[in-house]
Amino acid sequence: MAVGTATACAPSQGAVAPSSAAAAPASAGVGTSTGTMGAPGIGDPDFPSDGNGGYDVRHYDLRLSYDPSSRKLAGSATIEAKAAQDLTSFDLDLHGLTVSRVAVDGAAASFSRSQDELVIEPAQRIRNGDGFAVTVDYSGVPEPMHDTANLGRYGFIATPDGAFVTCEPNGAKTWFPSNDHPADKATYDFRITVPEGLTAIANGEMAGTPQTTAGKTTFVWREKHPMASYLATMTTGKFQVRTGTSAKGLPIYAAVADSFRGSLDTLFTQTGKITDYWSTVFGPYPFSSTGGVIDDYAAGYALENQTKPIYGGFSPEPAIIAHELAHQWFGDSLSIGRWRDLWLNEGFATYAEWLWAEHTGQGTADSAFRRYYENAADPMWAYPPGAARADDLFSAAVYNRGAMTLHALRREIGDQKFFPLIRAWADAHRYGNVSTREFIALAERVSGKDLKGLFDAWLFQPKRPAPVM
Structure with missing residues (x-):
């Protein structure tokens, strides 16, 4: 997210599981469950209603049709999952829209709605460890999310010729039923039908040539790598x-x-x-x-x-x-398992901007660091970026102070260890979920130094750290 505006690059063929060194999703299929009822939240204390417990999604097959003139979306989502406990009911996240049918493993299932929870009761109990598939047929006019404390409007947003679809942090539920939290990643197939003359864009690669029949064109996209739900899109126009x-x-x-x-x-x-x-x-x-x-x-x-x-x-x-x-x-x-660790996304990407400036001769990371540090009155010093706040998730502190944390680390351990550390971090947790604790542990292991004081000062204290020499 940006607010306000050789063989190393060879295509991956779609590895779909983290390496043995990677961390498992922080709480996929966990949450606080009652008996055989899957929890209505995945267990993120700052976003308690996001995601769901009791299962781990493996794959989404989304069949979607959108008409910009009426703004109506019709969808059929088949979700392949594995039970993490015995289940007599479980939830999916879905905002608005009308559900007409739910089936589990081909058998009709009963369902009910409670705010953004779609509560499903399969005809037979699902046993812990069993794989199952739930199909949800639904339709309606999608309603975007509104959060004035963060991004404003996000999720499925209608445009004059189609839709602009950006879902961070929890807007996937505005257009398909899901386990809408980054701790539960899955692969995706998209089959999107729009009026002829429009283009439908989703993640991954297009499977075949778009097909047009009776004035409508269908685009098929496939993302073969695990993906957090907020990164999914069906932008059209x-x-x-x-x-x-x-x-x-x-x-x-x-x-x-x-x-x-x-x-x-x-x-x-x-x-x-x-x-x-x-x-x-x-x-x-x-x-x-x-x-x-x-x-x-x-x-x-x-x-x-x-x-x-x-x-x-x-x-x-x-x-x-x-x-x-x-x-x-x-x-x-590398996806976060808890939203409070968002600096691992935004601090790294902001630091990448500084590295790009270095690469292109437009400035140095050190000059960017010092420019921010010299402003002692910056409100970011009162906001420790190691615990992003739900009511101010995209704070400048998460971006800029997060990036400064990485530069302070680079100065402390030197380029000869910093850049191998970043590569090791990306490799060890490829396609997985990560936490700040894991990054600190790896930094200490690679550098051979006790770095707890550095990370505490830059990530967790509500004040400006001592100068970096």
């Missing part, structure tokens, strides 16, 4: 599209709304160039393609939708593209 490969052979998909057609070639070129460079800094690119989308909805932010960051109503500067593409490693491949 009139787009100019350019495809090709980066210098290192990575497939690129770039799309811009008609009003931004002059930005298409720049977006395509910069995306390939920056993705290739980050693969030399952070390690192999984790996905099978890269890209970007510029829509004409003036969101005021960009979001790192997996494989296709989206820019809401503006042509991004290279620094913003660098930020969103760094997220493909830090936020997308």
